[in-house]
Amino acid sequence: MPKVYSYQEVAEHNGPENCWIIIDDKVYDVSQFKDEHPGGDEIIMDLGGQDATDSFVDIGHSDEALKLLKTLYIGDVDKTSEPVVVKKAATSESQSQGSATLVMILAVVMLGVAYYLLNE
Structure with a gap:
């Protein structure tokens, strides 16, 4: 059974060394991948700690990107938890x-x- 994280737990992982995102209610640790991201690390850092589903879908990622995403999966988001707004310093x-x-x-x-x- 996958680990379940609250929105608050995900939001706390929004820095350059510890960056998580949510896509389709699944939580991904993109900390190590952000430097390899073909679109640059800025987009990942801007979405760190947040639900990135819309941005991810809007871009239209390749099959290879979808395979890679599976390797970054760490759990699911608790949809009953309270969503939070991530404030970036x-x-x-x-x-x-x-x-x-x-x-x-x-x-x-x-x-x-x-x-x-x-x-x-």
């Missing part, structure tokens, strides 16, 4: 990406102002 990587974007925007604005002033 901003990572240093996403913060640095945001900072880099801000720097680029400011550089473009400054170049635009300098161009305008030089051409008056």
Whole structure:
């Protein structure tokens, strides 16, 4: 008989070293697979600790992906447990990406102002 996890238990596994997802009421430990995911680890990390069924189905995965998914299965979700909302803390990587974007925007604005002033 498979192990049964509450939504809260799954939600607690949403980090880069310990990442679980739910697909069709089954719980999968994708911690080791996320770095190998052809679509990148970001999508898995965004869905870590949550029900990823809609995203998984929308993408349309290959037979090979479905076989691989079976190897990551660790149990079922307790559908009678209370669903929870997973709150993601901003990572240093996403913060640095945001900072880099801000720097680029400011550089473009400054170049635009300098161009305008030089051409008056």
